[in-house]
Amino acid sequence: YVLTQSPSVSAAPGKTARITCGGNNVGTESVNWYQQKPGQAPVLVIFYDSDRPSGIPERISGSKSGDTATLTISGVEAGDEGDYYCQVWDGSLDPWVFGGGTKLTVL
Amino acid sequence: EVQLVQSEAEVKQPGESLRISCKGSGYRFASYWIGWVRQMPGRGLEWMGIIYPGDSDTRYSPPFEGQVTISADKSINTAYLQWSSLKASDSAMYYCARLDYGSGTLFGDYWGQGTLVTVSS
Numbered sequence: 001y002v003l004t005q006s007p008s009v010s011a012a013p014g015k016t017a018r019i020t021c022g023g024n025n026v027g028t029e030s031v032n033w034y035q036q037k038p039g040q041a042p043v044l045v046i047f048y049d050s051d052r053p054s055g056i057p058e059r060i061s062g063s064k065s066g067d068t069a070t071l072t073i074s075g076v077e078a079g080d081e082g083d084y085y086c087q088v089w090d091g092s093l094d095p096w097v098f099g100g101g102t103k104l105t106v107l
Numbered sequence: 108e109v110q111l112v113q114s115e116a117e118v119k120q121p122g123e124s125l126r127i128s129c130k131g132s133g134y135r136f137a138s139y140w141i142g143w144v145r146q147m148p149g150r151g152l153e154w155m156g157i158i159y160p161g162d163s164d165t166r167y168s169p170p171f172e173g174q175v176t177i178s179a180d181k182s183i184n185t186a187y188l189q190w191s192s193l194k195a196s197d198s199a200m201y202y203c204a205r206l207d208y209g210s211g212t213l214f215g216d217y218w219g220q221g222t223l224v225t226v227s228s
Contacts, residue, residue: 030212030214032212034215036152042144042152042218085151089214096157097154098154
């Protein structure tokens with residue numbers, strides 16, 4: 001199955017950026033989100049739809065409605081620039097699927 | 108502190124074999140799945156396969172089945188990704204990740220630093 005993300009999103013410093021992830025299984029499976037800054041390995045920022053690992057600021061949050069999951073970054077900072085990927089695991093033949101990624105640009 | 112340390116960058120010629128590694132520390136290595144992820148230049152993340160070091164249960168993403176081999180040696184807390192005959196199209200960054208499981212999902216909670224593989228004649 002396919003997870004669909006918008007290729008790019010932009011936001012001015014201090015504003016809110018929303019990155020969406022759509023797919024048939026999103027409504028029934030847990031969605032996880034990763035941040036990848038240029039030249040770095042991915043970092044988990046949200047798991048189980050809306051839980052934050054330790055060290056991830058509260059201004060990064062996750063939510064889900066129907067077949068669309070949303071990663072929200074409030075009070076956007078220059079350091080938030082990078083690519084964000086959603087990921088779902090459903091235990092099927094091709095279980096660990098990533099979205100195509102969304103590039104966040106801070107204006 | 109949980110850490111995954113990957114082997115250094117490799118430059119190989121087409122047709123050569125290669126094995127890259129991912130060594131875990133700071134946790135019970137045998138009890139967590141390890142996943143391998145490919146990222147081609149300028150592209151997104153692609154799941155290649157996963158292995159459970161405790162019993163070497165291995166699963167491959169269909170595009171990578173038969174193209175690579177994933178293995179693990181729990182006695183030295185190390186997972187491997189290997190190719191028997193590299194192609195130029197295998198040039199990419201490869202990441203390993205520790206996968207945690209809960210609520211019906213697997214997610215990569217810790218990641219290695221990546222191993223850059225360049226295949227060129």
